[in-house]
Amino acid sequence: PLRAGMVTEPGAYQWSSARAHITGQDDALVKVKPLLELVGDWSECLGQGLSQGELETFHRHERIGRPLGSDGFISKIGSILNRDLFPKKAGRKKKLST
Numbered sequence: 001p002l003r004a005g006m007v008t009e010p011g012a013y014q015w016s017s018a019r020a021h022i023t024g025q026d027d028a029l030v031k032v033k034p035l036l037e038l039v040g041d042w043s044e045c046l047g048q049g050l051s052q053g054e055l056e057t058f059h060r061h062e063r064i065g066r067p068l069g070s071d072g073f074i075s076k077i078g079s080i081l082n083r084d085l086f087p088k089k090a091g092r093k094k095k096l097s098t
Helices: 016-025 033-039 042-047 050-062 070-081
Strands: none
Touching: 016 033, 016 042, 033 042
16 A cells, blocks of 8 residues: 555555554454564554665565565475475476376
């Protein structure tokens, strides 16, 4: 919503969890305590600027739907989900010669 220009600040979008985290108030869908214990000041966290390269990395991972993190983190998430989350070689699989 922010990037699309629908709102001017993250907490202004009605359906964003950012509003609950910024105010520190649970809502019907969000329990804020777990993330607030990790982050603390959510407004400050959201307001920290990212470099162009960091933004491009986040946007690429949003598009491809793959987790962003170290190989260890991705392995751990893959184990929990019982899925291989690492990218595979692009293209068709080669036919086996007979």
